[in-house]
Amino acid sequence: MGPLATLPVFFDLAGRRAIMVGGGDGAAWKAELLAAAGAVVDLYVPADQLGEEMASLLNAPTAAGDIRHHDRPWAVDVFAGAAIAVGDLEGESEAQAFACAARAAGVPVNVVDKPAFCDFRFGSIVNRSPVVVGISTDGAAPILGQAIRRRIETLLPPGLSDWAALAARTRAAVMERLAPGPARRAFWERFADWALTTRAPHADAEDDVRRLVGELAASSAAGGRVTLVGAGPGEAELLTLKAVRALQAADVILFDDLVSDDILELARREAKRLLVGKRASRESCRQEDINRLMVQFAKAGKHVVRLKSGDVSVFGRAGEELAELRRQGIPAAIVPGITAASALAAAFGVSLTHRDRAQQLRLVTGHSQKGGLPEDLDWPALADAHATTIFYMGGRMAARIAARLVAEGLPADTPVAVAANLSRADETRAAGRLSELGAIVERIGVDRPILIGIGRVFEEAAAAQPTAELDQAASA
Known part of the structure; x- marks a missing residue:
C-alpha cells in the first residue's frame, strides 16, 4: 500500500462524552454530527454567545445521542472522561490552549479550520447508516471532497440502509x-x-x-447467473449507474471488441475478462461458443456479465442468449444501455423525432445474415420522407442502401448523417445527401463501426457541411 495522508477510521461514540466548545454555525454542525453518532455532547458556551443555528439545535430533538448545554466557558476540568473534543474558536491563543488541554487529558482534539491544532479531521459524509462513507482530502481541497461525496451519493441508492x-x-x-x-x-x-x-x-x-x-x-454453484449489460456507444461516462454496479460485481466478463478499455477499467479487478467480439470481415467468436461460455461459467457459480456495445436489446443478439440461458435454467437479467442511434442524435445535435420533420423512427439492420443487402425489409415503407431511419452495421452496404431507397422513391437529396466510433476520442462525423452516401462512408472508412442516419431531421447538418467530413468529436 502506498503512503496515506491520514488514517481513515470509524470511531464508535455511542453513549460516550464529547466536548464541544463554540456557539456558531460551524459548532452547531459539529455538535449535530457528534450527536447523530450517538455521543453525549457537552456544549460549553455562555448563553449570550449562542448563534441562531445552535439555539435551534438545542431546542430540537436529536435522532441519537444528546446535547447538553453548559452556560459557561470551557476549562481544563471539562475533559475528564471525554472520548473526543471539538472547538470552534477564532483566536489562535485560545485554540492552542484548548488543544493543549485536551491533549494533556489524553483526548483527541479538533479545532475547526485550524489544522495545526487537530489530531483528526472531519471529512464529507455519505450517510446510508449503518453504511457510512467518509471522504477526506487531508484539508487540501474541501470542495473537491464535497464533489466526490455528491458523485458517491448518486451511486448509493437510498434504500441501502434497509439492506x-x-x-x-x-x-x-x-x-x-x-x-x-x-x-x-x-x-x-x-x-x-x-x-x-x-x-x-x-x-x-x-x-x-x-x-x-x-x-x-x-451447492455453491447455486449463485451462478448472467447479466446482459449495455455498454453504450463507447464513452465510459455514458454507462448507466446500474451497468457500473454490474461490472463491479462480476466474476467473469464476456465483452465485445467494440467495448472501450475505459469501460473495462470500471470492472472489478479480480474479474476474468474474455473478448468474444463479432465483427464483419474478421475472424470472430461464434454465437454458440459465447452461449457455451455463459452457461459454463454460470453453472460453476459465477456471476457472468455479457457486456455488449450499445443497448443489449438493439441488434445485440440478446434473444438467442436469453433463450439458451432459459433452456439451461440460469437466472438472467438485462441492464439496458444507450443505443448508438441516441449517440448519433447527440453528435449532430438533432431530435430524431422532430415533430415537423419525422413522424416515425426506425432502427434497421444494414446487412443480412449472409452479409448482403437485407431483402426481407419493407423497402417501399422505408422510402418515407416523413420518417427518420437509422441503419446499423451498414457501412459496406451504404451505396446499395442509397440506390435502393432512391429506386423506391426517396428523393436523392434527402439529408444523411454518418458517424464512426461514436462518443469516442476518434469519433468522425460527416453529412450530405442520399445520392452521396456511398462516397461519404468510403471517405470515413467502411472498416470502422459505422452508423447511418437518413431523414429530414439532418437537414441543417447536411446544409452546413455538404459532403464534407466534420471535425472529430475530440476537437469539436
Whole structure:
C-alpha cells in the first residue's frame, strides 16, 4: 500500500462524552454530527454567545445521542472522561490552549479550520447508516471532497440502509451455514447486487435471503447467473449507474471488441475478462461458443456479465442468449444501455423525432445474415420522407442502401448523417445527401463501426457541411 495522508477510521461514540466548545454555525454542525453518532455532547458556551443555528439545535430533538448545554466557558476540568473534543474558536491563543488541554487529558482534539491544532479531521459524509462513507482530502481541497461525496451519493441508492439492516439480521445464518470461500462470497455478491440495484427490500426479501443461503449451502454453484449489460456507444461516462454496479460485481466478463478499455477499467479487478467480439470481415467468436461460455461459467457459480456495445436489446443478439440461458435454467437479467442511434442524435445535435420533420423512427439492420443487402425489409415503407431511419452495421452496404431507397422513391437529396466510433476520442462525423452516401462512408472508412442516419431531421447538418467530413468529436 502506498503512503496515506491520514488514517481513515470509524470511531464508535455511542453513549460516550464529547466536548464541544463554540456557539456558531460551524459548532452547531459539529455538535449535530457528534450527536447523530450517538455521543453525549457537552456544549460549553455562555448563553449570550449562542448563534441562531445552535439555539435551534438545542431546542430540537436529536435522532441519537444528546446535547447538553453548559452556560459557561470551557476549562481544563471539562475533559475528564471525554472520548473526543471539538472547538470552534477564532483566536489562535485560545485554540492552542484548548488543544493543549485536551491533549494533556489524553483526548483527541479538533479545532475547526485550524489544522495545526487537530489530531483528526472531519471529512464529507455519505450517510446510508449503518453504511457510512467518509471522504477526506487531508484539508487540501474541501470542495473537491464535497464533489466526490455528491458523485458517491448518486451511486448509493437510498434504500441501502434497509439492506444493511437486513444483512445484520441474517448475518448469523450466513456465517453458520456457509463455509468461507466460494459459497459465502457468492452469497454476499448476490446480496450486494440486490442492495445496489433495488430501491428497498420488499416484504419477502428476508425469505429470499434465507432461501439463497439454503441453496448455496447445498451447492455453491447455486449463485451462478448472467447479466446482459449495455455498454453504450463507447464513452465510459455514458454507462448507466446500474451497468457500473454490474461490472463491479462480476466474476467473469464476456465483452465485445467494440467495448472501450475505459469501460473495462470500471470492472472489478479480480474479474476474468474474455473478448468474444463479432465483427464483419474478421475472424470472430461464434454465437454458440459465447452461449457455451455463459452457461459454463454460470453453472460453476459465477456471476457472468455479457457486456455488449450499445443497448443489449438493439441488434445485440440478446434473444438467442436469453433463450439458451432459459433452456439451461440460469437466472438472467438485462441492464439496458444507450443505443448508438441516441449517440448519433447527440453528435449532430438533432431530435430524431422532430415533430415537423419525422413522424416515425426506425432502427434497421444494414446487412443480412449472409452479409448482403437485407431483402426481407419493407423497402417501399422505408422510402418515407416523413420518417427518420437509422441503419446499423451498414457501412459496406451504404451505396446499395442509397440506390435502393432512391429506386423506391426517396428523393436523392434527402439529408444523411454518418458517424464512426461514436462518443469516442476518434469519433468522425460527416453529412450530405442520399445520392452521396456511398462516397461519404468510403471517405470515413467502411472498416470502422459505422452508423447511418437518413431523414429530414439532418437537414441543417447536411446544409452546413455538404459532403464534407466534420471535425472529430475530440476537437469539436
